[in-house]
Amino acid sequence: MNATAKTLFSMSRRDLITLVIFALVVLAMPIWLSPLGAAYPGLMQKFAIYAIFALGFNILFGLTGYLSFGHAAFLGVGSYTAVWSFKLLSMDVIPAIIFAVILSGIFAVAIGYLSLRRTGIYFSILTLAFAQMSYNLAYSVLTPITNGETSLQLSLRDPRVLDLAFGPREPGLPSASLFGHTFSGLEAFYFCAVVLLLAFFIAQKIFSSPFGMMLRAIKSNQTRMNYAGFNTRSYAMTAFVISGMYAGLAGALLAITDPLAGAERMQWTASGEVVLMTILGGVGTLIGPVIGAWLIKYFENIFSAFNDTALTHFFGFVPDGLREVVVAISSKFVGEGWQLTLGLLFVLVVMFLPGGIMEGVRRIRGLFGSGRTPQTGAVSRPQAAE
Amino acid sequence: MNAILAQLLNGLDKGGAYALIALGLTLVFGTLGVVNFAHGALFMLGAFCAVAFRQLITLETVTLDPEKLSPWGAPLEIRTPLAQSWFGDFGGVLIEYSVPLSILLAIPVMAIIGIAMERGIIKHFYKRSHAEQILVTFGLAIVLQELVKAIFGANPISQPMPSVLRGAADVGMWLGMGPNVLTYPWWRLTYFLFATAIIGGVFAFLRFTTFGLVVRAGMADRETVGLLGINIARRFTIMFGLAAVVAGLAGVMYTPLVPPNYHLGMDFLVLSFVVVVVGGMGSLPGAVAAGFLLGILQSFASMTEIKSILPGIDQIIVYLTAVIVLLVRPRGLFGRRGVMES
Amino acid sequence: MSQTDANIVLHVADVHKNFGGLHALSDIDLQIEEGKTHAIIGPNGAGKSTLLNVIIGRLAPSRGAVVFDGKVLTGKKPHEINQMGVVRVFQTPEIFPELSVLQNVMAPAFAKRDGAFKANIFMPLDAEKAIRQEAEDILNDVGLFERRQSHAGALSRGDKRRMELAMCLIQHPKLLLLDEPTAGMSRHDTNTTIALLQKIKASGMTKVIIEHDMHVVFSLADRISVLAGGRIIAEGEPDAVRGDPRVQEAYLGGTYEPGEAH
Numbered sequence: 010m011n012a013t014a015k016t017l018f019s020m021s022r023r024d025l026i027t028l029v030i031f032a033l034v035v036l037a038m039p040i041w042l043s044p045l046g047a048a049y050p051g052l053m054q055k056f057a058i059y060a061i062f063a064l065g066f067n068i069l070f071g072l073t074g075y076l077s078f079g080h081a082a083f084l085g086v087g088s089y090t091a092v093w094s095f096k097l098l099s100m101d102v103i104p105a106i107i108f109a110v111i112l113s114g115i116f117a118v119a120i121g122y123l124s125l126r127r128t129g130i131y132f133s134i135l136t137l138a139f140a141q142m143s144y145n146l147a148y149s150v151l152t153p154i155t156n157g158e159t160s161l162q163l164s165l166r167d168p169r170v171l172d173l174a175f176g177p178r179e180p181g182l183p184s185a186s187l188f189g190h191t192f193s194g195l196e197a198f199y200f201c202a203v204v205l206l207l208a209f210f211i212a213q214k215i216f217s218s219p220f221g222m223m224l225r226a227i228k229s230n231q232t233r234m235n236y237a238g239f240n241t242r243s244y245a246m247t248a249f250v251i252s253g254m255y256a257g258l259a260g261a262l263l264a265i266t267d268p269l270a271g272a273e274r275m276q277w278t279a280s281g282e283v284v285l286m287t288i289l290g291g292v293g294t295l296i297g298p299v300i301g302a303w304l305i306k307y308f309e310n311i312f313s314a315f316n317d318t319a320l321t322h323f324f325g326f327v328p329d330g331l332r333e334v335v336v337a338i339s340s341k342f343v344g345e346g347w348q349l350t351l352g353l354l355f356v357l358v359v360m361f362l363p364g365g366i367m368e369g370v371r372r373i374r375g376l377f378g379s380g381r382t383p384q385t386g387a388v389s390r391p392q393a394a395e
Numbered sequence: 396m397n398a399i400l401a402q403l404l405n406g407l408d409k410g411g412a413y414a415l416i417a418l419g420l421t422l423v424f425g426t427l428g429v430v431n432f433a434h435g436a437l438f439m440l441g442a443f444c445a446v447a448f449r450q451l452i453t454l455e456t457v458t459l460d461p462e463k464l465s466p467w468g469a470p471l472e473i474r475t476p477l478a479q480s481w482f483g484d485f486g487g488v489l490i491e492y493s494v495p496l497s498i499l500l501a502i503p504v505m506a507i508i509g510i511a512m513e514r515g516i517i518k519h520f521y522k523r524s525h526a527e528q529i530l531v532t533f534g535l536a537i538v539l540q541e542l543v544k545a546i547f548g549a550n551p552i553s554q555p556m557p558s559v560l561r562g563a564a565d566v567g568m569w570l571g572m573g574p575n576v577l578t579y580p581w582w583r584l585t586y587f588l589f590a591t592a593i594i595g596g597v598f599a600f601l602r603f604t605t606f607g608l609v610v611r612a613g614m615a616d617r618e619t620v621g622l623l624g625i626n627i628a629r630r631f632t633i634m635f636g637l638a639a640v641v642a643g644l645a646g647v648m649y650t651p652l653v654p655p656n657y658h659l660g661m662d663f664l665v666l667s668f669v670v671v672v673v674g675g676m677g678s679l680p681g682a683v684a685a686g687f688l689l690g691i692l693q694s695f696a697s698m699t700e701i702k703s704i705l706p707g708i709d710q711i712i713v714y715l716t717a718v719i720v721l722l723v724r725p726r727g728l729f730g731r732r733g734v735m736e737s
Numbered sequence: 738m739s740q741t742d743a744n745i746v747l748h749v750a751d752v753h754k755n756f757g758g759l760h761a762l763s764d765i766d767l768q769i770e771e772g773k774t775h776a777i778i779g780p781n782g783a784g785k786s787t788l789l790n791v792i793i794g795r796l797a798p799s800r801g802a803v804v805f806d807g808k809v810l811t812g813k814k815p816h817e818i819n820q821m822g823v824v825r826v827f828q829t830p831e832i833f834p835e836l837s838v839l840q841n842v843m844a845p846a847f848a849k850r851d852g853a854f855k856a857n858i859f860m861p862l863d864a865e866k867a868i869r870q871e872a873e874d875i876l877n878d879v880g881l882f883e884r885r886q887s888h889a890g891a892l893s894r895g896d897k898r899r900m901e902l903a904m905c906l907i908q909h910p911k912l913l914l915l916d917e918p919t920a921g922m923s924r925h926d927t928n929t930t931i932a933l934l935q936k937i938k939a940s941g942m943t944k945v946i947i948e949h950d951m952h953v954v955f956s957l958a959d960r961i962s963v964l965a966g967g968r969i970i971a972e973g974e975p976d977a978v979r980g981d982p983r984v985q986e987a988y989l990g991g992t993y994e995p996g997e998a999h
Contacts, residue, residue, distance in 0.1 A: 021863055076526045126722055130430055130525050134672050135721055138714040141665055145714075150707030211858075218858040219847050219865060222836070226844050229833035236793075236831065237904065238819030238848035247856045277665065281533055288530060341545045349541035355534025359527055360519065 065255020113257020410690020
């Protein structure tokens with residue numbers, strides 16, 4: 010192995026162990042999720058995809074402190090690009106992913122170039138404004154590209170030039186494939202899982218690199234960084250683009266598992282969701298946002314499936330009469346009301362556990378006295394770069 | 396010329412709503428130093444005060460009239476609104492004017508909600524980072540809108556305006572033009588005047604009362620006012636309540652123009668933040684001026700002539716203006732140096 | 738001024754700075770020789786900080802220019818000025834509170850080695866042995882080696898200032914600007930800092946020091962400029978300045994007692 014390749018893959022023992030454990034956990038999802046009732050492909054794909062989204066968001070928000078409220082725009086761009094790649098070129102996922110990542114990266118360069126001229130809340134509002142513009146345009150003038158409210162979908166008349174150059178058009182709508190092999194349910198999950206591992210590895214490299222330290226330093230004291238000779242805007246810009254590309258990648262994977270792209274993916278509530286995943290798990294920690302994404306997607310799935318019958322069954326131990334009241338109240342928080350639970354969770358986490366679950370784990374460890382001294386900068390509170 | 400005048404008028408009511416929301420946002424930001432992402436939700440709650448009021452007074456009693464039969468043979472149902480059976484003809488008037496009358500309900504309700512929010516959550520965030528303020532109020536906004544969704548459902552509920560205010564004022568006639576050259580719906584005119592009155596009231600309150608004096612001093616220099624031993628905490632609470640009432644009233648009166656649904660607040664919040672940023676964070680006149688300015692700009696952008704040149708401009712004009720203002724004049728139109736900057 | 742331009746590192750040429758109608762600086766002309774320690778002293782409000790901010794590019798002069806190493810500094814961005822070799826120590830310590838002491842000192846070393854921007858994500862931080870070694874050496878010099886793994890935010894104010902000095906020294910600046918390097922320090926810390934700065938002085942680094950404390954000034958300076966009312970009222974060797982009646986009147990308030998500290 011030559012020297013370049015060695016540094017490329019070199020990582021500390023600690024990071025390597027983390028990566029191996031993480032890989033085991035992800036790849037074994039179908040096993041350990043089944044007692045939790047979540048081991049079906051559709052949901053596990055979401056776990057992998059939103060983990061990528063949150064990982065990428067955290068590279069920006071967690072490390073540099075720039076709170077973007079428009080990251081869903083990149084997710085949307087990724088989805089649209091992937092679907093267009095399916096429609097025009099081929100059902101193969103590789104070009105779809107490559108185009109999605111490149112295009113969302115270009116998008117991030119454009120938005121980042123303008124937004125990063127400001128810091129703090131102004132940056133948040135600028136990103137929000139750009140995301141809303143993208144969303145509004147996707148619903149109106151850009152309908153030829155986005156297909157507006159009906160969402161962009163595959164159709165029987167798609168040109169798919171590459172596919173059709175190699176074989177005849179088969180009846181019915183095609184589905185995503187890898188080198189000619191069409192994904193079955195679980196295979197699609199494993200594909201997403203491998204992409205997640207790759208994304209995790211890159212995030213690890215960023216976290217442990219001098220570049221990652223510079224990003225943390227920008228969050229800590231941007232002025233000092235400037236006077237220490239760093240062009241902080243370039244650093245923030247790089248982080249912004251990387252994180253936009255992560256979002257684009259996640260968007261592409263969403264389109265791969267379900268070849269459909271709608272503008273609602275770009276709405277600012279979607280941007281808010283990734284913020285929540287990140288802070289719920291632990292801002293600035295490597296693994297926290299992944300856990301946050303999994304928890305939210307898991308409970309979204311569980312809670313939104315609950316209905317009154319299920320609740321009545323669930324509260325079977327409560328005496329009659331009282332049970333109806335309990336069911337009536339709790340029904341507001343499940344099913345359609347899941348968003349309400351999400352909002353409450355948001356408020357509670359920010360109020361009582363600003364460092365997220367990772368801080369909670371650290372506190373519990375501290376209680377039992379067995380905890381090692383916390384790694385410097387490992388857990389931090391949400392803080393804007395100003 | 397008339398087309399321009401017409402668009403100008405059309406922008407006024409929307410601009411009024413923007414200005415009212417932005418005014419509250421700025422008050423809260425300027426005095427409490429809190430970036431309140433739940434402010435749009437307060438506007439939405441105000442709108443639902445109107446909905447609730449109307450639902451309350453139009454509760455019906457159903458009596459069966461055994462003498463008469465409906466066309467399919469069942470006894471005829473007679474529905475009488477409670478308000479009518481209690482208050483007689485006056486009840487009818489209540490229903491007719493339900494929207495403006497809901498103001499009476501909205502003021503105490505919004506004040507209580509505002510005060511409860513400030514005491515319960517916001518006050519713990521004065522010393523925390525803006526990012527955390529944004530996050531917690533964002534969560535709060537979701538909670539409020541989902542509660543409304545759980546209670547009132549997801550569909551928009553339209554609110555009729557009083558019938559005397561239906562139709563349009565012939566503004567052109569007043570300006571010496573021919574009849575029907577330039578018209579402006581009565582309710583929009585009412586909304587504009589209402590917004591102006593509230594804005595005037597808030598400014599007068601800040602200008603001519605001791606309370607207002609302290610608040611303005613606090614906006615200029617928060618720390619010094621704190622050092623003077625003035626009970627800032629109580630004033631903060633009142634300010635938050637006032638901002639909530641202003642947002643709520645803006646919402647109440649807006650219901651006949653746009654049937655409110657639960658995410659009305661989110662739609663307006665993003666726009667109002669943009670308004671605040673354009674006007675200059677922390678500047679009250681800036682918030683008002685930018686509110687009307689953006690309302691009018693948006694109205695111009697939706698002219699067919701403009702849309703044919705710049706398709707989609709009506710969808711993004713407000714955001715685009717914000718981006719340009721932030722990049723060219725970061726402090727906004729009226730902003731002071733050093734507000735929210737490093 | 739009889740020096741040739743060859744060994745003039747920094748030239749503050751005819752600088753004026755107005756704030757509105759207020760003349761904060763007028764007719765400032767300073768030439769700093771290579772390898773020398775040049776102190777700028779003056780009473781409060783004399784314009785010392787303004788001058789420093791003009792030199793470092795934080796404030797644009799209303800007239801005139803600042804030339805360093807033959808290049809105009811005026812209008813350059815902070816990081817560009819740093820990359821040219823002009824490094825500033827702040828009066829209130831500007832550090833990275835969330836990072837460790839070691840990381841605080843390592844970070845600026847990367848700017849020196851890799852330039853203003855390098856997105857190297859491949860080489861782990863732990864593998865940067867040379868930079869780590871250098872940072873540890875410098876921390877040893879300033880007496881913070883033992884605390885290298887602590888949170889920088891947890892240091893005492895004096896330690897923070899010493900750490901910041903280490904952050905600047907690791908860049909081997911061509912010109913080091915010190916803004917009251919001992920303000921707020923205990924007598925003991927002040928003396929340690931003076932000893933440290935004297936050691937650097939031996940290494941031939943050019944320094945500009947803004948200082949109140951006469952003890953510090955006369956321990957370190959090769960040359961002193963006295964600023965009052967935004968003008969330089971005297972300049973020369975320490976002994977000459979000490980004896981200058983104008984200086985005594987404007988700043989020292991009568992006679993200067995050796996060893997006096999504020």
